[in-house]
Amino acid sequence: MNRKHVWLIALLWAALLATACGPEMATPTPARQVVSSPSPASVEKTPAAAQGTTPTARPISSTNLPVNPDDWRVLGSPEAAVTLIEYSDFQCPFCGRYARETFPQILQAYVLTGKIRYTFRNFPLSSIHPQAEKAAEAAECAGEQGKYWEMHEALFSNQQQWSGQTGAVQTFKQFAAGMGLDQARFDTCLDGGTYAEKIKADIQEGAAAGVNGTPAFRINGVELSGAQPYSEFARMIDYFLAGGQPPQLEIAADSYRSMGRADAPVTVTEFSDFQCPSCGAVAREVVPELIKRYVDTGKVRFVFREFPLTSLHPAAQKAAEAAICAGRQGKYWDMNEKLFASTAEWGAQGVNPPDFFKKYAQEMGLDGKAFDECLDSGQASLEVQGELMAGQMAGVQATPTFFINDLPIQGGREIESLGQIIDYLAAGGVVPNIIPTADDWHLRGNRQTARAVTVAFVDYASSESAQHARQVLPRLLETYINPGQLLYVLYPWTGKGDSIGAQAAAAAECAGQQGRFWEMHDQIFSQQDRWVQAAEPRPLFLSYAQTLGLDTAKFETCLDSDWVKLRVQAGNVVAALYNVPGAPVFLFNNGQGRQGSPSFDEFKTIIDSIINQ
Numbered sequence: 001m002n003r004k005h006v007w008l009i010a011l012l013w014a015a016l017l018a019t020a021c022g023p024e025m026a027t028p029t030p031a032r033q034v035v036s037s038p039s040p041a042s043v044e045k046t047p048a049a050a051q052g053t054t055p056t057a058r059p060i061s062s063t064n065l066p067v068n069p070d071d072w073r074v075l076g077s078p079e080a081a082v083t084l085i086e087y088s089d090f091q092c093p094f095c096g097r098y099a100r101e102t103f104p105q106i107l108q109a110y111v112l113t114g115k116i117r118y119t120f121r122n123f124p125l126s127s128i129h130p131q132a133e134k135a136a137e138a139a140e141c142a143g144e145q146g147k148y149w150e151m152h153e154a155l156f157s158n159q160q161q162w163s164g165q166t167g168a169v170q171t172f173k174q175f176a177a178g179m180g181l182d183q184a185r186f187d188t189c190l191d192g193g194t195y196a197e198k199i200k201a202d203i204q205e206g207a208a209a210g211v212n213g214t215p216a217f218r219i220n221g222v223e224l225s226g227a228q229p230y231s232e233f234a235r236m237i238d239y240f241l242a243g244g245q246p247p248q249l250e251i252a253a254d255s256y257r258s259m260g261r262a263d264a265p266v267t268v269t270e271f272s273d274f275q276c277p278s279c280g281a282v283a284r285e286v287v288p289e290l291i292k293r294y295v296d297t298g299k300v301r302f303v304f305r306e307f308p309l310t311s312l313h314p315a316a317q318k319a320a321e322a323a324i325c326a327g328r329q330g331k332y333w334d335m336n337e338k339l340f341a342s343t344a345e346w347g348a349q350g351v352n353p354p355d356f357f358k359k360y361a362q363e364m365g366l367d368g369k370a371f372d373e374c375l376d377s378g379q380a381s382l383e384v385q386g387e388l389m390a391g392q393m394a395g396v397q398a399t400p401t402f403f404i405n406d407l408p409i410q411g412g413r414e415i416e417s418l419g420q421i422i423d424y425l426a427a428g429g430v431v432p433n434i435i436p437t438a439d440d441w442h443l444r445g446n447r448q449t450a451r452a453v454t455v456a457f458v459d460y461a462s463s464e465s466a467q468h469a470r471q472v473l474p475r476l477l478e479t480y481i482n483p484g485q486l487l488y489v490l491y492p493w494t495g496k497g498d499s500i501g502a503q504a505a506a507a508a509e510c511a512g513q514q515g516r517f518w519e520m521h522d523q524i525f526s527q528q529d530r531w532v533q534a535a536e537p538r539p540l541f542l543s544y545a546q547t548l549g550l551d552t553a554k555f556e557t558c559l560d561s562d563w564v565k566l567r568v569q570a571g572n573v574v575a576a577l578y579n580v581p582g583a584p585v586f587l588f589n590n591g592q593g594r595q596g597s598p599s600f601d602e603f604k605t606i607i608d609s610i611i612n613q
Helices: 009-018 093-101 103-111 132-143 148-157 169-177 183-191 198-206 229-241 278-293 316-327 330-341 351-363 368-377 381-393 414-428 462-480 500-512 517-526 536-547 552-557 560-578 600-611
Strands: 071-075 084-090 116-122 215-219 222-225 266-272 300-307 401-404 406-411 452-460 486-492 585-588 593-595
Touching: 009 215, 071 148, 084 093, 084 103, 084 229, 093 103, 093 148, 093 169, 103 116, 103 229, 116 132, 116 198, 132 148, 132 183, 132 198, 148 169, 148 278, 169 183, 198 560, 215 229, 222 229, 222 381, 229 500, 266 278, 266 414, 278 300, 278 330, 278 401, 278 414, 300 316, 300 381, 316 330, 316 351, 316 368, 330 351, 351 368, 401 414, 401 593, 406 414, 414 560, 452 462, 452 600, 462 486, 462 517, 486 560, 500 517, 500 536, 500 552, 500 560, 517 536, 536 552, 552 560, 585 600
Parallel strands: 084 116, 266 300, 452 486
Antiparallel strands: 071 116, 084 215, 215 222, 266 401, 401 406, 452 585, 585 593
């Protein structure tokens, strides 16, 4: 499973940034300095954790800290079982918030007590924070004189004093003077760029570790990003201190939480919560069909992973432990099914859920003593926490979340929706980028100059899609696409693979194979009233191909090919990935979307707002 999963709006922005502006266009989240995006709806999401209390900390003094003699940026014992690495930017406001609010708590609870080893690494985002790199150098120059952590604190505590100021370097020198440093030595170090190469090496190290925003952390190699509250750090640190192992993104085929052939072409992984109503509906209505149609036929290996949202579902953690305890006796899937079938019973208010779990274990013929000991002792709690961390590493924020191979699908879906993606991947289909390459005929516009992006999902058999193609698209071409202001991407949405709309989409793709995709697109929509009424539309599509001067023999061969079936199905797959309910649907790179057939004026309002940002 790929750990980097990015949702729709981030993809749209990334495509636009690659052609137009650059990192300064990125919209930061409240927690870290990176591009982000909202998650799809209709899922149960983890509420934001409560912020840690702001500490009243003493001023940091390197003489009172366990500074590593070989690297002044390292604190703590080299024998500590847990290592925390921070990648940070002195000018990043979220890094400043972390340094002022959370770092002092970690320092007191874990570093000074010898429990963890803490390492700071520079990751200045110079394109948006032009003074950050020199600030990092200032900290290194202070470290040379034994005052690294004092300068670290001064830079973050007084961030607003120097951030964005042309005289920032002079401010750093004033900080050094206030610390009693050898001023001439410090000034020579800072002005001469003594540590510039060291900072570049930090950036390279961070990039190799997958850092793309600040602040970013690695706790025993496990990613935690953003100015998270202290409780999140404590949870992960305590997990490793208790003997927890680094979470695994991949689950072996012989694991009790995996069913199906090891060599199945598609792996479906579900992160779920036993007390989540949407997850229960999936377990009762979707999973049995998934097993029947795909697992039992060898197409899919199905993996279930616990992701209890305890702030919403207080009994979900213990239910997950019960499933694991049963799994250790070879009855994981029996307990899984029973827990979902009986949620109303063990999840009711005023009951003791473990009493029901023990009863279920007895009904399954498990060793009651071993099961009770496993459940009562919390033996499985670390494994559940490891599953939660694995889900977070993969980008899971809500339940249920599926990964079909590496593709993330949020929310409860019908088996037909999941099946489209499974069938496509099992047949060797490659999911296209949401913004295709310049030579892909689904794209119209200039990637180098366009600031606005519209992704259109259309159904060739839909009257609303035809209305858009006839009345709105020509004006978009004239006003925005041809002048280089708009990228327009079209994906066919066909519902079922054998629908009349799918046949029309295949005709357009086969014309595209001969360089006439948009001409066939226009012909199909202009003649929609004729072919949708035809008992057999194929002869009409062949006549359109002939009118366009295509090689009709090649065109007809293409209509019967597996290639065009996958090509058409790719549109449905992209739609399913982003929870597009039907067609026509239009998505924009400012996060807005429209369903139906918006007027040109509605398009104009949205596109102008993007262009004029």
